Amino acid sequence: MADQDARNGEDKRPTGIPALRWEEPPEGPVLVLLDQTRLPAEEVELVCTDPAALVEAIRSLAVRGAPLLGIAGGYGVALAAVRGFEVEEAAAALAGARPTAVNLAVGVRRAQAAHREALARTGDTRQAARAALAAARALHREDTEASARMAAHGLALLDELLPAGGHRVLTHCNTGSLVSGGEGTAFAVALAAHRSGRLRRLWVDETRPLLQGARLTAYEAARNDMAYTLLTDNAAGSLFAAGEVDAVLIGADRIAADGSVANKVGSYPLAVLARYHHVPFVVVAPVTTVDPDTPDGASIEVEQRPGYEVTEITAPQVPVAGAGGGIPVAPLGTQAYNPAFDVTPPELVTAIVTEEGVVSPVTTEALASLCARSRQVTIS
C-alpha cells in the first residue's frame, strides 16, 4: 500500500488514512484494517474474513482507538452475520475484546440489536445480516460527522481560552484518523487549528509503552505537514515549566457520568501538570464515549496489558527475542506494571468537547444532557 516515498515525506497521497473499510469482493464480504502495529514503517492491511480474526486484531491493537473500536465492533457483528457465524457468540467475543473503551460495546450492541430485530421480524438471516451492516455503516457515518463537529467546537474553544496567535498544544497517545471514521477527536482539533494557521506547535508525547504518539500521531502530523515535535512522556513536565504549553488536548476511552475520564495511561499526570501550571486540559470525544451506566471513575475497568510491552521494545523487523517477540530492555523475568489507561477526576478537566458542543465546568449536572444523548445514540 505504501511506496518508498511515503517514508521520506514525499508522499502526496490524501492525508486521510482509511483505518478500516468494508469490502464485498466476489469471494465474500471482508473488513480491511490498516495494521497499526506495523506503522509507521509499513502500511500493511489485514483482511478479516471472520469475527475471531477481528477480535485478535482488537486485542493486539492492530485496530485501536475508542471511536474506531466501536465502528469495527459493528462491522464485526455484520461480518459474523453475512458469513454465517453464530452472531450472538461473535458479538460477545467482540464486546469483550478490550474492556475500557465503552465505544466497542456500543458499536457491537447497535449492530447486534439491529440483527436481532430484523431476524425476529422477518425470520430471514440475510435480511438480518443486512440490518447489522446498515447499523455498522450508520455508526461509521455518524462518527465521521461527529469528528468534523468536534474539530469545529474544539478550535472555537481554544480561540476562546487562549490569547490570539498560534496555539501550542500538547497531545498524548493518538487521536487522529487512525481512531475514527473521520479525522479523529483531539488530533482533529489540532488539525483544524493547523489548517486555519492557528497551530504554532503540536507537542507529541511518545506515549510509552506502545508508542502511539511516536509511531502514529507523528505519522499523521507529518502527513498533514503540521509543525510538530516529539517528546518523551517524562519531558512533558519541563515543557510546562518553561511555559511552552498553551493547552492539553486528549481523547477518551470512557467518560463516567460524573465526568471522570479514562484515557491512555499518562493522561492523569498531564492533568495534574496542567492544573499546577494553569493550562487548560481539554478532553475531546464523541457522545458515544460518555457512559451513563458508569457512575464514576472508580467504576471504570482499566485494562491491564502484558508486562512484556513494558520490558521489551517490539518492532516487526525484530527477530523473536523476549516473551513478546521483542528486544528486552529489562532483565528477563522482570515483572512490569502495565495499565493501558488511567482515570482523570472531573475537577482536573477544564472542558469536554463532543459533537454536541462544550461542557465546562465538568459536573454530573452539566453532563446529564450528554448522558441522555448518549443513551439515545447508543440504542438507535
Ligand SMILES: CSC[C@H]1O[C@H](OP(=O)(O)O)[C@H](O)[C@@H]1O
Ligand atoms: C480518541 S480514542 C483514542 C484513544 O484510544 C487510545 O487507546 P488505545 O491506543 O489503547 O486504543 C488512547 O486512549 C486514545 O486517547
